[in-house]
Amino acid sequence: MKNYISVAFVGNPNCGKTTLFNAFTGANLKVANWPGVTVERKEGETSYKGQKIKLIDLPGIYSLTSYSMEEKVSRKAILDEEIDVIVNIVDASAMERNLYLTLQLLEMGKPVILALNMMDIVEERGMEIDLHRLPEMLGHIPVVPVSARKRTGLDVLLHAVKHHYEEQNTDPVVSYTPDIEDKIEVLEHMLHEKWPEDTNLRWHALKILENDEEILKEHPLDTSEVVDKNYEKIIINQKYDYIEEIVEETLFYKNQKEEKTEKIDRILTHRIWGVPVFLGIMALVFFCTFTVGDAVKGIFEAGLDYAFAGMTHLLTSLHASDWMVSLIVDGIMAGVGGILTFLPNIFILFLALAVLEDSGYMARVAYVMDGIMGRVGLSGKAFLPMVLGFGCTVPAIMASRTLEKESDRKRTMLLTPFMSCSARLPIYVLFADMFFGKYAMIVAFSLYALGLVMAILLALILRKFSKSKGEANLLIELPEYKTPNARTIWIYVWEKVKDYLTKAGTTIFVASIVIWFILNYNTSGMVTDVTTSFGASMGKWLEPLLAPAGLGMWQIAVALISGLSAKEVVISSFSVLYGISNINSLEGMGQLSQILAGQNFGALNAYALMVFCLLYTPCVATLATIRKETHSSKWTMMTVFFQLAVAYLAAVLVFQIGSLF
Amino acid sequence: MSLVEAKVGSVYRVTQMLVEQKILRRLEALGILEGTRIEILNRKRNGATIIKVRGARWALGSDIASGINLEDYTA
Numbered sequence: 071m072k073n074y075i076s077v078a079f080v081g082n083p084n085c086g087k088t089t090l091f092n093a094f095t096g097a098n099l100k101v102a103n104w105p106g107v108t109v110e111r112k113e114g115e116t117s118y119k120g121q122k123i124k125l126i127d128l129p130g131i132y133s134l135t136s137y138s139m140e141e142k143v144s145r146k147a148i149l150d151e152e153i154d155v156i157v158n159i160v161d162a163s164a165m166e167r168n169l170y171l172t173l174q175l176l177e178m179g180k181p182v183i184l185a186l187n188m189m190d191i192v193e194e195r196g197m198e199i200d201l202h203r204l205p206e207m208l209g210h211i212p213v214v215p216v217s218a219r220k221r222t223g224l225d226v227l228l229h230a231v232k233h234h235y236e237e238q239n240t241d242p243v244v245s246y247t248p249d250i251e252d253k254i255e256v257l258e259h260m261l262h263e264k265w266p267e268d269t270n271l272r273w274h275a276l277k278i279l280e281n282d283e284e285i286l287k288e289h290p291l292d293t294s295e296v297v298d299k300n301y302e303k304i305i306i307n308q309k310y311d312y313i314e315e316i317v318e319e320t321l322f323y324k325n326q327k328e329e330k331t332e333k334i335d336r337i338l339t340h341r342i343w344g345v346p347v348f349l350g351i352m353a354l355v356f357f358c359t360f361t362v363g364d365a366v367k368g369i370f371e372a373g374l375d376y377a378f379a380g381m382t383h384l385l386t387s388l389h390a391s392d393w394m395v396s397l398i399v400d401g402i403m404a405g406v407g408g409i410l411t412f413l414p415n416i417f418i419l420f421l422a423l424a425v426l427e428d429s430g431y432m433a434r435v436a437y438v439m440d441g442i443m444g445r446v447g448l449s450g451k452a453f454l455p456m457v458l459g460f461g462c463t464v465p466a467i468m469a470s471r472t473l474e475k476e477s478d479r480k481r482t483m484l485l486t487p488f489m490s491c492s493a494r495l496p497i498y499v500l501f502a503d504m505f506f507g508k509y510a511m512i513v514a515f516s517l518y519a520l521g522l523v524m525a526i527l528l529a530l531i532l533r534k535f536s537k538s539k540g541e542a543n544l545l546i547e548l549p550e551y552k553t554p555n556a557r558t559i560w561i562y563v564w565e566k567v568k569d570y571l572t573k574a575g576t577t578i579f580v581a582s583i584v585i586w587f588i589l590n591y592n593t594s595g596m597v598t599d600v601t602t603s604f605g606a607s608m609g610k611w612l613e614p615l616l617a618p619a620g621l622g623m624w625q626i627a628v629a630l631i632s633g634l635s636a637k638e639v640v641i642s643s644f645s646v647l648y649g650i651s652n653i654n655s656l657e658g659m660g661q662l663s664q665i666l667a668g669q670n671f672g673a674l675n676a677y678a679l680m681v682f683c684l685l686y687t688p689c690v691a692t693l694a695t696i697r698k699e700t701h702s703s704k705w706t707m708m709t710v711f712f713q714l715a716v717a718y719l720a721a722v723l724v725f726q727i728g729s730l731f
Numbered sequence: 732m733s734l735v736e737a738k739v740g741s742v743y744r745v746t747q748m749l750v751e752q753k754i755l756r757r758l759e760a761l762g763i764l765e766g767t768r769i770e771i772l773n774r775k776r777n778g779a780t781i782i783k784v785r786g787a788r789w790a791l792g793s794d795i796a797s798g799i800n801l802e803d804y805t806a
Contacts, residue, residue: 133760166785437790441777544792
């Protein structure tokens with residue numbers, strides 16, 4: 071006997087389900103995949119008056135058919151015995167659409183509690199909902215008004231969970247026309263005879279009438295005498311007819327105002343201004359990332375300096391051996407610490423992306439970019455993973471799951487790494503600052519733009535070679551605009567910051583030690599002259615190859631190879647290579663640019679380096695994700711070489727053409 | 732007339748849907764069926780259109796939009 075109630079959160083996309091889920095669980099959640107499929111499963115815990123309650127967040131879905139992975143997963147979970155009660159989150163300002171899922175849930179027989187979210191928008195629009203009549207028309211299930219954003223009604227909802235989790239729905243809510251009801255009755259009898267244990271016969275009967283593949287497979291019955299055609303359309307229509315009735319009886323307009331969303335959309339989705347506005351917003355995001363991030367950076371640098379001094383002092387007072395001091399100070403602290411100073415830039419970037427996502431703008435981007443993406447044979451929806459790629463390529467690659475066609479998905483995965491992710495940001499911040507002074511920001515922008523242009527250009531070329539014709543089958547909901555919710559944003563950004571810190575503590579930590587090792591040792595032990603180390607001999611071997619791109623220095627070869635572990639490591643490598651303690655500080659930059667200038671490495675070389683870093687093979691984590699999502703090692707290897715080739719060619723072109731002037 | 736030719740700002744009724752089976756079933760589940768009332772909100776030059784159906788806004792690509800036939804809505 072389990073001692074908790076398990077509750078499934080079910081609702082349409084954009085109904086505030088995640089915000090409500092977060093309101094109960096905070097950031098303490100277990101995120102995993104549903105068994106066997108790549109659909110995210112989130113789980114959290116809360117309690118009400120001593121009763122432990124387990125919350126399971128099902129994917130956002132519009133209906134419970136079995137067309138998409140998300141729908142199949144949700145359906146299985148709901149029918150599963152593990153779940154005791156369903157909390158159906160309904161966007162009160164879009165009841166007409168949301169109630170379709172509700173009616174389907176009610177037919178499944180599990181206890182359902184309706185959480186009526188976004189009542190504030192309903193009021194704002196001058197509408198009113200009859201909270202007495204609504205539950206009456208939905209089979210007397212509890213209906214609880216909540217506000218996920220203002221965190222009201224939460225206790226009432228848990229109260230309802232605790233008191234209603236054992237109440238099964240027995241009476242049918244939607245009565246279909248007599249001819250359909252007759253067929254349902256016959257089917258119920260047939261099902262009962264063959265599977266006497268089954269409880270939700272009505273639901274199964276309906277699914278058989280709808281010709282549902284999964285149910286027909288599980289319940290093989292000869293129904294040819296009853297089911298003479300597919301009744302799906304008729305059943306859908308009758309459900310919507312009933313919803314119209316509900317809306318008519320429970321929703322009242324007092325003084326309807328023009329919706330804010332429509333006003334905003336007139337600008338943001340304008341047929342001409344839509345694209346420039348989007349580009350402007352992205353430019354603003356990067357501007358903030360650089361300026362605000364840089365403003366806070368000082369504090370981090372001071373902290374790092376302090377830590378360096380403290381650690382060196384501590385180690386000498388402990389009489390640590392030289393190699394130990396070198397490993398900790400020149401290796402680990404230079405490598406990891408240098409990366410930590412970029413945290414403010416990363417933080418701002420993710421904050422901006424979170425705001426764009428939570429406000430409802432992202433879906434518009436798919437529409438706005440549909441024209442441009444259409445020309446390269448992809449739908450505007452394929453642009454969304456690419457925008458996410460400005461944050462981190464790994465979740466961006468995963469986001470390409472939302473594309474239905476395998477070939478579209480693969481092409482999107484090939485292009486997404488060209489979007490300049492936050493790990494490449496430190497490289498631009500550092501090198502643009504060092505070599506381009508007051509033009510640093512323009513130079514950094516140019517790289518973001520170059521990534522985007524390259525992606526679109528390559529998509530065009532790929533399209534010439536691919537047989538499949540691109541389809542413009544965009545189908546995406548444009549949700550209501552809303553003020554971003556601080557809590558939702560915080561959880562999102564905190565997750566990313568945590569990832570970044572984890573990466574600094576793991577991948578970058580290990581990479582720094584490895585780099586330190588290969589630079590301080592060779593076959594005969596520790597070296598005093600770095601040019602005789604493992605790293606140097608390896609790098610020297612690549613020097614001639616990189617020379618046409620203006621990158622013919624063994625140090626750069628080492629940095630680029632180590633950058634495969636994570637792109638920030640390129641910066642860590644420079645710190646370790648040149649023994650610079652605080653690379654992102656004015657002092658550190660001065661030191662590095664002086665050394666590099668001594669090696670004939672100027673602004674043009676720096677730009678070629680940045681171009682190469684932008685385009686070359688993505689980090690190991692991205693490659694692992696591509697492998698996982700495509701299930702193809704061949705495809706993954708192709709990505710590796712394709713991007714390497716593109717990066718090399720681009721860097722050579724930049725350097726050779728630049729050298730002419 | 733097809734949805735790509737419909738006037739922005741006007742209201743119509745769906746008469747026929749000639750799209751891929753998979754997309755048809757998705758549209759139906761979203762409540763876009765023959766007989767449904769549709770409002771045209773916006774359109775891009777490539778034919779992608781924003782519509783309002785049952786209180787929700789949807790962006791449809793030109794392929795889908797051109798497969799949906801409409802007639803003037805009379806209440």
